[in-house]
């Protein structure tokens with residue numbers, strides 16, 4: 001695990017954008033793993049800028065998102081599909097038919113849907129670079145504490161802490177989903193490179209557990225200690241307990 005500490009969140013985003021740009025300029029058919037949450041927004045802004053200045057093109061890029069809420073329509077402003085469209089896809093030259101999120105509509109078999117998502121990743125050639133954030137409880141994707149380190153794409157129930165953390169994004173009369181479809185920890189570990197971004201004091205404890213704690217299902221992000229090419233980009237506040 002390579003840990004790099006920057007002065008501020010903007011530098012974290014700029015560094016992450018460099019990693020992504022290098023991959024998509026180097027590979028003929030790059031496969032990116034994407035994340036939602038407030039942390040990667042500045043990364044997506046930096047990538048849009050690089051696209052506008054013709055440093056990069058997403059024309060041949062295929063993407064797989066980590067997770068999506070269950071029981072939410074893709075046109076709902078709270079869906080992660082909407083998040084990806086508005087923060088990245090609508091502003092670059094990506095072919096949206098090559099952008100995927102794990103979903104399971106009513107009546108579909110969750111296990112079959114999970115297996116199908118894993119299969120699509122495989123057929124695309126595997127994920128070259130997976131972007132990750134981290135939950136205050138150490139979750140990655142929606143792999144909450146106690147998730148199996150061998151887990152694959154499936155449905156997870158969100159913990160109270162995650163629901164509380166994310167409630168800031170929902171207005172009082174808006175439905176906040178309590179279930180999500182998420183890549184598993186083993187799915188994430190299959191990526192050739194993993195790039196985790198963490199900023200702000202509220203992530204310091206989770207970062208400490210991930211980097212210096214035991215590898216444990218109680219801190220899902222600690223599984224990255226077992227990855228050969230895991231890069232952790234932190235600002236000073238997120239690194240303050242290391």
Ligand code: GLP
Pocket residue numbers: 035036037038039040066067132133134135136139140141142162166
């Ligand atoms: C959500 C997402 C995670 C993300 C985490 C942290 O629960 N499923 O992928 O890393 O929140 O989000 P934020 O960056 O907003 O702190």
